[in-house]
Amino acid sequence: MEDQLSDRSKRILEAVIEDYIATAEPVGSRTLTRSHSLELSPATVRNVMSDLEEMGLLVSPHTSAGRIPTDKAYRLYVNSILEVKKNLPQGNRDEIRRRCRMAGKDLGDVLKETSRLLSSTSSYMGVVMAPRLAANVFHQMEFVKLGSHRILAILVSQNGTVQNRLLEIQEEIPQEELVRMANYLNGMLQGLTIAQVRERLVAEMQSEKVRYDSMMTKALTLSEQTIRSDGAEIFLEGQANILDQPEFCDAGKMREIFRAFEKKSLLLDLLDRSMQAEGVQIFIGAESRLLKMEGMSLVTSTYMTGKDTFGVLGVIGPTRMGYGRVIPIVDYTAKLISRLLETE
Amino acid sequence: MEDQLSDRSKRILEAVIEDYIATAEPVGSRTLTRSHSLELSPATVRNVMSDLEEMGLLVSPHTSAGRIPTDKAYRLYVNSILEVKKNLPQGNRDEIRRRCRMAGKDLGDVLKETSRLLSSTSSYMGVVMAPRLAANVFHQMEFVKLGSHRILAILVSQNGTVQNRLLEIQEEIPQEELVRMANYLNGMLQGLTIAQVRERLVAEMQSEKVRYDSMMTKALTLSEQTIRSDGAEIFLEGQANILDQPEFCDAGKMREIFRAFEKKSLLLDLLDRSMQAEGVQIFIGAESRLLKMEGMSLVTSTYMTGKDTFGVLGVIGPTRMGYGRVIPIVDYTAKLISRLLETE
């Protein structure tokens, strides 16, 4: 399986891929020799392309058309041909920097803006997943009385995430008691991750010493309700950008794509998966069978929001996307955001 | 200008509009007489249609095609022909009811879900604008210390809206002082609208008696920072639905539409405008030149979240939309949401 590709074959494959990225049209031997200054005749190129086709790196949509790179080809390209410019063009750099300066906003706003940023600099779709709540570190909890039977619970994590939850309660609880409850909980839960908090609460509720203290019981019940459910948030921006891609210009496909993104669950799975490893990761076409609609790729990177809580951000575009350009953007943005969000 | 339309003309216009709504195709005299049981010959219908065309209620895309209703025709239809079924079909009613039961979520979640709901029951786009912050009634403010130079400010309104803002501060403020500041402010600002709060803060900061109390100054500065900027939130859901509309199936138009909705500012203007009057309002096609892309209409209604704070919700669809069906949906949803959000 270790494709023993000659240097020349690689050069040609690269040329095909780059042409296809640029034009979205099947590329033929002729056009290749013209645009890229390979010192070869069309006929030679044809032979090589024929080999590449045999190896499953190219396909032709029909006999008398040019050829198109397969997912496998992109994989090869990304892994061993493409050399990612370590240095993002200064222009991009500046823009990202500039738009990252956004003090006075909460985490959600920053992430949304980041998603926008990714979308506009890459000209594909930007996606950012907030760190999963469970991994965050508990910082503080507050209960605010809204009415006689409604309490607003506020859960603050150390990285600045804030979760609000409206709780309906049976019996009225006076404000002072709420404060005492919060104090009690804040003392107990300091520094734990939310996941740990959850365990702790369950354990505590079953322990003997709490069972007969109604205040504590109430407090535990309330807080348990507060941290229940961990709907990781996803910010997806720039959907309109993919309408510009010629391969999706037909209405049917577009609909499919939009529908798919409307329920974010599969995207969530995919992003969750890319959180396994650190750094930039690339999912090409059908490799992520989650994005089962064909022709889409995903470039992600993890970012940090604290000691050991991270989220994922990235760019979604057509398989035929400018990896060389996108990868540094994703990488740089992730690093910058990490720095920005670091709770020093 | 008071169109003196004979009863028959009205019936025919209605038939044309309804046919066009159903099929999205220009409708001709023949088809009309067949589908609707008007007791008239095609020729007669033709004559009438010709009149209607003269009055600017119908147009034909070209000589030998059927006719299409103009914006003016829709307006007439909505105002004086269409009789809105006061009673939403029980099915819809039930679904709306069911999905409105969503306790334990904050306002944002509820509104987002409502937008989804509007979108799916109408099969167009649902849109919900959160009440403008300025009109909300202040309830409570909290400061939570996140780090030595970072404070999380939480602003709770009486209707359950929660705003978080991250503040960077120069000099460290101990937690106890933050609590005292919050108490001071909560006492002072109780029951005012945010707009009034803003004024009050400015006034207070200039008053003599505060000027030399650094704690108060700090408190005022902090809170002033917190309520600054009033980015009304808009929840727009179901964009994929409009891809199903045949009139937008061409890629160019779609792109335009998606681009337009990506920056929500014009939508915001429009919704803001529809907040002038209470109850259901209808903007047809170019009437709202804000949605300057043609062929879109908007049905809105205000909803209440408290004594006198309201937001707007509605449905955006093609001008050729089922007004008779959509209007009750919007109306009913608005009422239900108002009831749900009422701070009793």
Place this chain on the structure above:
DNA sequence: CGTTAGCACTCGAACTTTTTGAGTGCTAAT
């Protein structure tokens, strides 16, 4: 007089046919 049947005319949509040209694979010459 309002309504209707009849008729010639229009013109986009859909279907065919033709043309075009970028592409291929093969073979023979360099």
Place this chain on the structure above:
DNA sequence: ATTAGCACTCAAAAAGTTCGAGTGCTAACG
């Protein structure tokens, strides 16, 4: 090993047909 040359392919664009739902107009009808 490379390349020039050639016959062949086939989608896409252009040109040409057919078809039918529409129209407007006129004349007849109750």
